[in-house]
Amino acid sequence: MIISPDKDDFLTIFHILGRIVLGLACFFLIPLFSAGIFKEFAPFYDFLLSFLISASLGFLMILVFPYKKEVGWVHSFFIVSLSWIFASLLGALPLYFSSHWNSFLDAWFEAMSGFATTGLSLVNDLEHLSLSCNLWRHLMMFIGGQGIILAGISFLASAQKGGVSLYFGEARGEKIFPNIIATARFIWKVSFIYLGMGVFFYTFILLRKGLSWIKAIVHAFCLFFASFDTGGFSPHTGSIFYYHSFSLEIITLIFMILGAMNFNLHFWLWRKSRKEIFKNFEIKVFFSSLVILTGLLYLSLKNNHWFLFREGFYQLISAHTGCGFTNLSFFQINRFKESTLFILIIAMAIGGGLCSTTGGIKLMRLGLIIKAIKGEIKRIIMPYKAVYKDTYHHLEDKILEQAPVREAFIIISLYFVFYLLGALVGLFYGYPFLSSLFESVSATANVGLSLGITHPSMPALLKLVYIFQMWLGRLEFLSIFIALGYSLSLLRK
Secondary structure: OOOOOOOOHHHHHHHHHHHHHHHHHHOOOOHHHHHHHOOOOOHHHHHHHHHHHHHHHHHHHHHHHHOOOOOOOHHHHHHHHHHHHHHHHHHHHHHHHHHOOOOOOHHHHHHHHHOOOOOOOOOOHHOOHHHHHHHHHHHHHHHHHHOOHHHHHHHOOOHHHHHHHHHHHHOOOOOOOOOOHHHHHHHHHHHHHHHHHHHHHHHHHHOOOOOOOOHHHHHHHHHHHHHHOOOOOOOOOOOHHOOOOOHHHHHHHHHHHHHHHHHHHHHHHHHOOOHHHHHHHHHHHOOOOOOHHHHHHHHHHOHHHHHHHHHHHHOOOOHHHHOOOOOOHHHEEEEEEEHHHHHHHHHHHHHHOOOOOOOOOOOOHHHHHHHHHHHHHHHHHHHOOOOOOOOOOOEEEEEHHHHHHEEEEEEHHHHHHHHHHHHHHHHHHHOOOOHHHHHHHHHOOOOOOOOOOOOOOOOOOHHHHHHHHHHHHHHHHHHHHHHHHHHHHHHHH
């Protein structure tokens, strides 16, 4: 039975959305102030106008839609789904005003890519984009990587139930503390500590490369946002290839892996037991898949060992963590053999840990499915009356149960369905199937690596398909499907 919403439900939903929009408007003040400091006058007015539009919309929604009901689970899924649409549309405003995007659709694509930490881009002449606008592109990844809802949970959810449902609605699979507000604060605390470390190391390396202090610091913030939040945007068209720095590649690899780790694991390593890194099920799945994929990559690129261990291996980690950075030129990437591209597609499709900044089907789900298959094989070959229970260690010893395996199977199936559907749309427009599949997986798994299909000149429908895939992939389907079902239930009245 589908629960049919009434007027009070929608009043509550749009009231909360108004408060989220108002909160998001405040983030425009960061590039607004930076534009003032850098004396970038046109971007200053772009961000000022974007702030005024967003703040006015937020205030208007709060006034017009009063809070009528306690936020429940169904409300939360609807709120989360619409929050990402509102955020991307409003986030696109200063991009569109800058005239570096051909249309508002292209700017919306860029903003959704930023908030969803994907990194696919339709910008024109990135080399001459203002520092403040470039900072905003990367700041969207920092907001989206931690979670749009997570940014406001402390003041959005006075009721614990509402906070929990909003948190899980944003594709967060695990809590760190019983109190959801404490969980949100810990995630932001971790992020800001790593932010300080990242900016320090990135600035040091960039200064040694000859960048000015201002440019080095801005690029340091941008590179941290893109690496830790596994976003993949870069201040320059050439991505990491632009800097020609081996030390920068090493630092980005470290922050990619940190960003792809479960925040729960960060908590255990910081406050409980560092030995968890050696026992954790997700980490074991990650290194197992990495070893297998590296072996396959070696066979694919065996004629050039240095190319494998620097360029090839870097692409593999970037794909597996969902970051999307590349240390190759566009022409070098397109020289990869089909077997190499297929290995990168598998890495992108898997992704990182649950409750992390990355996308994809996630390591835990892959591991549970593999364990379930092995368990079924053991049950078949064991004596008839034997009782078999499989266990795994994720923060504590757990028994493998049917419910998480069933959930993992459903989510993995949905990912593969949309990976294929996006590829078929690309194929319809005449792109090669493998390239179309590569781009589709990159969009749905929120990675950002591209073989050149993502371009300002690509068909408008394909842009909309990738926007939809980035939105679906970031929220992992459930919130969006429930929101759509909630809306369609109005037709049954």
